[in-house]
Amino acid sequence: MKKVKWGVIGAGGIADRRTIPGMMLAKNAELVAVMEVNMGLAEKIRSKYNAKRAYDSEAALLADPEVEAVYIASPVNCHKEQALKAAKAKKHLLMEKPLALTSGDALEIAEACRNEGILCAAGFMMRYHAYHQKMREIIKSGKLGQIVSCRGQLSCWYPDIEGAWRQKKALGGGGALMDMGIHCIDLIQYITGLKAVKVGALTATNTFKYEVDDSSSTILQLENGAFCYVDANFNIPDAAVKGRLEIYGTKGSLLAEGTISQVEGGKLDVMLSDDSAGYDAQQDRGEVKPCEVRVDFGNMYTKEIESFSESVLSGKALDVPAEEALQAQRIVEAAYESSQTGCFVKL
Numbered sequence: 001m002k003k004v005k006w007g008v009i010g011a012g013g014i015a016d017r018r019t020i021p022g023m024m025l026a027k028n029a030e031l032v033a034v035m036e037v038n039m040g041l042a043e044k045i046r047s048k049y050n051a052k053r054a055y056d057s058e059a060a061l062l063a064d065p066e067v068e069a070v071y072i073a074s075p076v077n078c079h080k081e082q083a084l085k086a087a088k089a090k091k092h093l094l095m096e097k098p099l100a101l102t103s104g105d106a107l108e109i110a111e112a113c114r115n116e117g118i119l120c121a122a123g124f125m126m127r128y129h130a131y132h133q134k135m136r137e138i139i140k141s142g143k144l145g146q147i148v149s150c151r152g153q154l155s156c157w158y159p160d161i162e163g164a165w166r167q168k169k170a171l172g173g174g175g176a177l178m179d180m181g182i183h184c185i186d187l188i189q190y191i192t193g194l195k196a197v198k199v200g201a202l203t204a205t206n207t208f209k210y211e212v213d214d215s216s217s218t219i220l221q222l223e224n225g226a227f228c229y230v231d232a233n234f235n236i237p238d239a240a241v242k243g244r245l246e247i248y249g250t251k252g253s254l255l256a257e258g259t260i261s262q263v264e265g266g267k268l269d270v271m272l273s274d275d276s277a278g279y280d281a282q283q284d285r286g287e288v289k290p291c292e293v294r295v296d297f298g299n300m301y302t303k304e305i306e307s308f309s310e311s312v313l314s315g316k317a318l319d320v321p322a323e324e325a326l327q328a329q330r331i332v333e334a335a336y337e338s339s340q341t342g343c344f345v346k347l
């Protein structure tokens with residue numbers, strides 16, 4: 001099978017923890033080069049994954065003629081410059097989220113890629129979770145009826161750390177909402193197939209000393225009128241958060257737990273109950289039991305790399321086009337605006 005030859009910029013963080021291990025399992029991808037801020041780290045990662053070359057400058061990696069696609073997983077403040085250089089070098093791009101510090105910068109990236117005729121996708125790998133795919137399929141089939149309410153939750157424990165780029169707005173673009181809530185916003189829109197049209201939010205730094213939000217609660221209205229709630233915090237112990245994704249419709253609910261995560265797992269309870277027969281004054285909740293759906297779990301990062309590589313090889317439409325990540329980032333920015341002004345923002 002033909003394989004896309006990959007280079008990785010910013011190989012020492014999530015790339016090393018999840019994405020490169022996922023890439024190693026992809027049938028149509030080959031890691032050929034890695035770039036890190038110093039040669040020692042770059043070489044360590046190269047040797048760990050048996051890649052061909054290590055670099056300590058992005059220009060050198062982008063000049064490597066064998067590299068066809070680049071995965072950018074550096075701190076967010078580096079994304080724009082690296083992406084624009086990659087586009088100029090005609091390398092296809094898979095960018096970690098958020099695409100850039102601001103949606104304006106993200107738009108520049110998307111336009112540069114379009115102008116250079118290269119593909120640009122975003123790293124919303126949770127779209128590939130088998131349960132999220134199942135939820136999307138059920139909603140598409142109409143079995144859930146009209147979508148009326150959704151909830152997404154992603155939080156962790158992230159205390160003050162000297163020098164951490166995520167804790168500075170100028171380096172990360174935002175806090176818990178920009179870093180984690182954005183996954184929930186993307187998932188809700190992707191799974192329901194409905195875009196957000198209005199947003200309101202509360203964000204604050206309630207626990208730690210850093211300048212970005214450690215607490216965020218966001219309300220969205222979707223284009224069909226449904227209301228959604230997204231909670232993303234940096235101040236809840238990891239083990240205390242269930243990573244819930246709940247979607248309610250006029251014919252039932254899809255309740256996922258532990259699926260908003262870097263590891264494909266968790267569970268999904270499906271409850272489908274057609275109440276069109278009439279109003280039940282007893283509100284009897286006992287009759288219909290939720291059905292736990294079984295799926296085969298895989299590796300979301302492998303699926304992400306395989307899907308992108310397939311788009312490079314065969315022209316298949318991208319699963320996560322940059323424009324959709326840009327739209328999610330606009331929602332996050334509007335949420336921060338709402339938090340400051342106390343008013344809802346129309347999108």
Ligand SMILES: NC(=O)c1ccc[n+]([C@@H]2O[C@H](COP(=O)([O-])OP(=O)(O)OC[C@H]3O[C@@H](n4cnc5c(N)ncnc54)[C@H](O)[C@@H]3O)[C@@H](O)[C@H]2O)c1
Pocket residue numbers: 009010011012013014015018035036037058072073074075076078096097098123124125179262
């Ligand atoms: N989709 C996911 O599962 C997921 C999870 C975590 C992080 N992320 C995203 O990945 C990106 C990186 O986050 P992280 O948690 O890996 O951060 P990190 O700080 O753990 O790792 C970033 C890596 O980039 C390197 N780096 C620093 N400056 C660089 C530069 N100028 N050029 C190239 N590399 C540079 C660092 O040495 C480090 O190894 C962010 O956009 C983040 O939002 C995505």
